[in-house]
Amino acid sequence: MRAMVLEKPGSRLRLIEKPDPVPGPGQVLVNVSACGVCRTDLHVVDGDLTEPKLPIIPGHEIVGTIGATGYGVDHFKPGDRIGIPWLGHTCGHCAFCESGAENLCDEPGFTGYQIDGGYAEMAVADARFCFPLPGEKSAAELAPLLCAGLIGYRSLVMAGAESKRLGIYGFGAAAHIVAQVARYQQREIYAFTSPGDAAAQQFAIDLGAVWAGDSDQAAPVELDAAIIFAPVGPLVPAALKAVRKGGIVVCGGIHMSAIPSFPYAILWGERVLRSVANLTRQDAIDFLALAPKVPVQTQVETFPLQQANAALQALRNGKLTGAAVLIP
Ligand SMILES: [Zn+2]
Ligand SMILES: [Zn+2]
Numbered sequence: 001m002r003a004m005v006l007e008k009p010g011s012r013l014r015l016i017e018k019p020d021p022v023p024g025p026g027q028v029l030v031n032v033s034a035c036g037v038c039r040t041d042l043h044v045v046d047g048d049l050t051e052p053k054l055p056i057i058p059g060h061e062i063v064g065t066i067g068a069t070g071y072g073v074d075h076f077k078p079g080d081r082i083g084i085p086w087l088g089h090t091c092g093h094c095a096f097c098e099s100g101a102e103n104l105c106d107e108p109g110f111t112g113y114q115i116d117g118g119y120a121e122m123a124v125a126d127a128r129f130c131f132p133l134p135g136e137k138s139a140a141e142l143a144p145l146l147c148a149g150l151i152g153y154r155s156l157v158m159a160g161a162e163s164k165r166l167g168i169y170g171f172g173a174a175a176h177i178v179a180q181v182a183r184y185q186q187r188e189i190y191a192f193t194s195p196g197d198a199a200a201q202q203f204a205i206d207l208g209a210v211w212a213g214d215s216d217q218a219a220p221v222e223l224d225a226a227i228i229f230a231p232v233g234p235l236v237p238a239a240l241k242a243v244r245k246g247g248i249v250v251c252g253g254i255h256m257s258a259i260p261s262f263p264y265a266i267l268w269g270e271r272v273l274r275s276v277a278n279l280t281r282q283d284a285i286d287f288l289a290l291a292p293k294v295p296v297q298t299q300v301e302t303f304p305l306q307q308a309n310a311a312l313q314a315l316r317n318g319k320l321t322g323a324a325v326l327i328p
Helices: 039-046 139-146 148-158 173-184 198-206 235-242 281-290 305-316
Strands: 002-005 014-017 027-037 062-069 081-084 087-089 122-126 165-169 188-193 211-214 223-228 243-251 272-275 300-304 323-327
Touching: 002 305, 027 081, 027 139, 027 300, 027 305, 039 305, 062 122, 062 139, 081 139, 087 122, 139 148, 139 173, 139 300, 139 323, 148 173, 148 223, 148 243, 148 281, 165 173, 165 235, 173 188, 173 198, 173 323, 188 198, 198 211, 223 235, 235 243, 300 305, 305 323
Parallel strands: 165 188, 165 223, 188 211, 223 243, 243 272, 300 323
Antiparallel strands: 002 014, 027 062, 027 122, 027 323, 062 081
16 A cells, blocks of 8 residues: 655655555454544654654544454444544553543554554554444545544533633634534634634634634633634633633643743633643544534545645645645
């Protein structure tokens, strides 16, 4: 099969031919139809995340059809369309796994980070961490749901069910999905983008935001909660200033630049600052059931597999509206 491989952080992905993978016990072999490009992939490629298996095939928003099943897989069969997300393995016995917080597992394996991912024609995955994706939508449209959607949804849940006025900082792939879910839940969206990014602000308004502006502007109203998707530490004090007493600020990214020091007064008043890490399988079950009801419509820009470096560069430069998706 053809695959785009990272051999060394900080270098470009290289197109290589390698033997087709074989599913082991409990695994499925998937013929990849589409794989989304997530900001986390950039953090892996750039070396911000320091524990990749090397060489590694990135990509953890995989949509494909099952080509073969390994021993013991009985709930999927060849031809089924499934999705493979970031959470690729958990130990099942640590305190986190046992308490329903498998997203925090002590010995996890992540797709496209420690487990070869979807920037390839084929992938193998632990069947217990794959999800059926029935329906009419194209694979490219579904791919961003597998991480931008899932992590975005977990971030939205953490922002609090009662939070009506919701700020979103960074209006990329995750935000464009979260905004649709939040609107469906009758929330008001206030979108903050890089200063002067008129295209992203218009995109937010088109998706139903009641207000869109620059991230260095004050919010037009006091917010109940805010989610930060942009990997920009100074947005943390900005968001804390924008939320009311008791408000919640959720950091949805896996990596962020340093957070500058800030006066205690902007945290005082029982404001809550928290991160969201990874996902649980229950998050995936919940979100994939909800998405068709909204219904979530993703905006994607497709790239051929061999142009993965160009797709990553477009994401790095903020040149995408919506989500990039690779098609093998
Ligand atoms: Zn565990
Ligand atoms: Zn991701």
